[in-house]
Amino acid sequence: MSVIEVENLSKEFRVFSRREGVGGAFRDLFQREYRTLKAVDEISFSVEKGELLGYIGPNGAGKSTSIKMLTGILKPTGGKMEVLGYHPFRDRKAYTKHIGVVFGQRTQLWWDIAVIESFSLLSRIYEIPKDEYKERLGKLTEILDLKELLHTPVRKLSLGQRLRCDLASSLIHDPKVLFLDEPTIGLDAVAKDSMRSFLRTINRDFGVTIILTTHDLKEIEELCRRIIVIDHGHIIYDGDLKNIRKLPGMCKQVSVEFVAAAPLEELSSKFTTGVKFTQESERSVVVDYDPEKISTVELVKNVLTGYEIADLKITEPDIEEIVMKIYRDGVA
Amino acid sequence: MNAEAMSAAKSAVSFDRSLKSDLRIYWGFIRNGFLNMLAYRLRYVTGILTYLLLVSVQFFIWQGVYSDSVEGASINGYSLSEMITYVAVGWIARSFYHSNIDYEISDLVRTGQIGIYLIRPVNFQLMLIFNSMGESLFRIACFSWPIALTILFVFPVQLPASAAAFFMFCFSTLVGFVVLAQFNFLIGMLAFPLKSIQGVMRAKYFIIQLLSGLLLPLAFFPDWFRWIVEVLPFKLISYVPLQFYLGKVESSEVAEILLTQAAWIGILWFAGRYFWMRAFSRLTLQGG
Amino acid sequence: MKAFRLYSAYFAQFLKSRLAYKGDFIASLIGTAFIGAGGLLFIVFLIDGESVKAIKGWTRSEVLFIYGYSLLATAIFSTLAPNLYNFADRYIIQGEFDRVLLRPLNSLCQVLFESFNLESLANIFVGLGVVLYAGGQLGITLSVIDVVWLLVSALSGAVILLSVFVFLCSLSFHWEDKVGIAPPFYNMINFGRYPLPIFNNLIQFVLSWVVPFGFVAFYPATHFLGREEFRAYCYGTPLMALACLMVASVGWQFGVSRYSSTGN
Secondary structure: OEEEEEEEEEEEEEEEEOOOHHHHHHHHHHOOEEEEEEEEEEEEEEEEOOOEEEEEOOOOOOHHHHHHHHOOOOOOOEEEEEEOOEOOOOOHHHHHHHEEEEEOOOOOOOOOOEHHHHHHHHHHHOOOOHHHHHHHHHHHHHHHOOOOOOOOEHHHOOHHHHHHHHHHHHHOOOOOEEEEEOOOOOOOHHHHHHHHHHHHHHHHHOOOEEEEEOOOHHHHHHHOOEEEEEEOOEEEEEEEOHHHHHOOOOOEEEEEEEOOOOOHHHHHHHOOOOEEEEEOOOOEEEEEEOOOOOOHHHHHHHHHOOOOEEEEEEEOOOHHHHHHHHHHHOOO | OOHHHHHHHHHHOOOOOOHHHHHHHHHHHHHHHHHHHHHOHHHHHHHHHHHHHHHHHHHHHHHHHHHOOOOOOEEOOEEHHHHHHHHHHHHHHHHHHOOOHHHHHHHHHHHOOHHHHHHOOOOHHHHHHHHHHHHHHHHHHHHHHHHHHHHHHHOOOOOOOOHHHHHHHHHHHHHHHHHHHHHHHHHHHOHHHHOOOHHHHHHHHHHHHHHOOOOOOHHHOOHHHHHHHHHOHHHHOOHHHHHHHOOOOOHHHHHHHHHHHHHHHHHHHHHHHHHHHHHHHHHHHHOO | OHHHHHHHHHHHHHHHHHHHHHHHHHHHHHHHHHHHHHHHHHHHHHOOOOOOOEEOOEEHHHHHHHHHHHHHHHHHHHHHOHHHHOHHHHHHHOOOHHHHHOOOOOHHHHHHHOOOOHHHHHHHHHHHHHHHHHHHHOOOOOOHHHHHHHHHHHHHHHHHHHHHHHHHHHHOOOOOOOOOOHHHHHHHHHHHHOOHHHOOHHHHHHHHHHOOHHHOOHHHHHHHHOOHHHHHHHHOHHHHHHHHHHHHHHHHHHHHHHHHHHOO
16 A cells, blocks of 8 residues: 655745856845756655665755655646555645654754653643553653653753654654654664664564665665656666666675786676776776676676685675765766 | 844954954954945845934924924023934934943843853953944944935934043943943843843833933933932933033033943942842852 | 544643743743833823823723733733744744644644643733723723623734644745744734824724734723724624634635645
């Protein structure tokens, strides 16, 4: 069953471009310059119930704009979307009862009062029955390890603690879909790690569908099976995270260390396409190759015959490198 | 003043820098402030309008007060024309002499940044005063003169009584600025025990308007209140400069006024120093 | 009723966070009363009954009565106003309006109820004191109807003030600026604290029909002052409040839809 349906969704902005310097500022007084910016350009995708989807892209790619449309904050300029059967913008008030949102950089809790007070006010905002609220709070307290934090004012919490509370506050009304915008930004490794395990638990045990945007691709790799990559307002990749490695144009790498000096020229002449040799040191060579054009077995066989090898290592490309490459070159 | 300009000013001034680099920083500050002003052209217009409205209310009240009496008659020694001048010039000066020192200190205390100033070889008091002087100069350069022009255009304001009177008005306004800045410093010192001084600053706002003579010349106060106001330093902020402007100061009184000004600046300085030192030693004891 | 309970919970929430700084709260309370009382001192000192007997025919007690009356409506208004004062900065530029839109509640009510200026309530007492004192001087006795009128008109006055500033806030959805055009309007409130006829015709017109601060205190107060010439205006106060509220809510909705199409 799909929870989110997006079809040809677009968002255009008219932006005022400020001119530079004192003279420019003067001219801006009298005549403003505008240009149209297509922040999101006809994107389509759907998300199934219980998915944990990574929504990634470089800065200014249209990530936040799409999230803001999906959460009902922004009104699309074109296309269709439906989340949980609601039209997020038009049915905003009814719709927001069923989703949770966490912005990593901003808290949604009341700054000066104890966390529990914020929760109890939220329970009234979302009209949660008392028993249900108690039960839910108990569960969240346990999973997110909030016991020590509940009676502390938000301003005295560390960033990691605060984010845990924010996460709890976005789950208190039992949302079906959770939108997370950079939920681990600025956290240290330990806090990041525990945040990830919380997300996994919430996804698995509560059956919450999660849409996650982040710059941290390690996180995506650990959490998400499926990713959507967006750039310049277009979806440039939508699919299994594993398959991204098999995309055409994604090079693998073999490092070879020879016993004698590396026979670079000789090797180069053995292959025609899809292989690139780079000399690392006197005796070692790095081979980048396209697995579509030449299989690993064939390559290694060719390199091994006729030379004495000290060491050989095959490396899969790092997810970070792949995504960087996608950002840079697009998908072939 | 917007927050960026204020923090730019805050970091802009320190006394261990050479004059040249100070000037360069100031120029950057003025230039940015100017660009901000242009970018936020609204603020410019609304700022002028605000002062125009403040003076307007007073203008009509005074006109109403004098309308019942004979043409050209004076009340408590002021003619209508003098009274309008008093109010208009008073508010024009108000547009630049005020300072945010109390707010800045409370902000430093709240955010804990005050600690930086404990280890810096800078005279905190002087730094803040000169800093807000920079802001005031900036306001004169960019903000107060259009206010002045607008007000002078709309209301029948008298010229200064004489060149000497105008000079003494300017000088006394500068003194008034220093007195107010130092008083604000003392208010700011309250941030150490109180943590947040919103309320005190709020109370201060009106008390200063009344006690400085901005709303009413001292002659309009009943005797008991006038006595209080005469004893306090606030009259130096607005009332005394305006007396000079209107030419209501006898030359025999000048010496005494100068002495009072000097005395109050000294007293406020040492009071500020005392409280800062106290806060300083407490802070260092607690380790910040 | 449900809404009322919810927003009182908002209020309680704020009360708790405000009392986190008790010393400052008490100082604020006193400070605010000072501001209210300070304006009174100005009037008392100015119209001392000897050298100055009246302002354009309005006696000291009358002027005081109107001033006290204005404190009632402005106190209610200021209690709810702090978020209107820095609306553009906090909600639009810093982007907190996103959060408002993520909750299943009316956006304007959330903005109004997220922060209060509790200290301003002090001025209700100052205002009441002055109204009673000046009313006593004027020989006014209060019937039940008078008390009801006092309540209705004070609330209407607060609604008028709120509406004007909500409308001005809604402009900042279109016109991104930290401060906006509201500051001079805050100063215009002062015109509404004095008898309207002391101002020139242009200002009187503006205060009656454009930025109707004349209805905040002056017009409704004439009910007690026996000035027949303002009767129609006086009893039109609740209607004016209703009209302002309508204009403000249309402006607000228009602004929110604009926010939703531009982000910020």
